Amino acid sequence: MNPLCSKCNLVVYPTEKINCLDKYWHTKCFRCEVCNMSLNMKNYKGFEKRPYCNAHYPRANFTCVADTPENIRLKQQSKMQSQVLYKEDFEKNRGKSFTVVTDTPELQRLKKSQDQVSNIKYHEEFEKSKTSHLHEEVERSKTQHQQPAAFQPSAASQNYHYDPVPEPVRPAAAAPPPSAGQKRYRAVYDYAAADEDEVSFMDGDVIVDVQQIDEGWMYGRVERTGQQGMLPANYVEAI
Structure with missing residues (x-):
């Protein structure tokens, strides 16, 4: 069914129909409400769903236009x-x-790459540190397990053919872990641990016994929960 013209209320056929301002118009009826100037889709201006020319367009604080895509x-x-x-x-x-900034696919890709590089660098530093501590413990154990010098008997006791028995050597105790630092930091964001060796915390938590691993990661203990592990350095600030 053909719609009616908003100007003359007559039937509008497809060949002469203009669909504008949520209404239908004849081509000849699409005119300015003030001066009756003939308008088209390029030079009209709509106000309260009525067409106007540029000269007679009502000046208001806000312009009502159609919600186009x-x-x-x-x-x-x-x-x-x-x-x-x-x-x-x-x-x-x-x-x-x-x-x-807003998350775009390119920024998400760069962030993922930076996380991978940071994790690789952290694991390399962690493995180097663990290897260095293990080497120090082995060297310390070797030093403590060395046999004492043989006992040299005096001339008076040589007649008795006394052969002293060396005392049993007790195994060396495991080397204590390196003492933690006394730096204190405060969390400025919430963080959920993404791995087993990481620690979760909330905004405002105090992080104590902090050790710097690299530029992007630290090792510390959350004072509120008592849990300890790795944490990102850009989520905390020094107190």
Whole structure:
């Protein structure tokens, strides 16, 4: 069924139909409401679902336009930019130097690559440290297990043919772990452990006995829970 013209209320046939402002118009009926100037889709301006020319367009504080896909896209983009600026100002107020941006596929790929590089570097440093401690323990054990010098009897006791029996050597105790540092840090973000050797904490928790592993990771103990493990260095700040 053909719709009616919003101007003359007559039937609008497809060959002369204009669909604009949520209404249907004859081509000849699509005119300015004030000066009756003939309009088209390029030079009209809509106000309260009525067409106007540029000269007689009502000047209001806000312009009501149709919600086209382009307008919806621009609105969503403006909202995203507003959120980004808000987060950026929020982080600046907290004294952070980095800028919060939206997650794009490219940024997610770079973040994943950085995490992999950081994990590889951490594991290399961790293995080197463990190998160094093991080597020190072995050397210490060898030193403590060396046999004492043979007993040389005096000239007076040589007539008795006394052959002293060496005392049994007790095995050396395991070397104590290296003493932890006394640095204290405060968490500025929540963090959930992603591996068995990591530790979880919440914003505001105090981290004690901190040891620096590399530029991106630390080792410490959460004072609130008593748990200890690795933690990212950019999630805490020194007290």
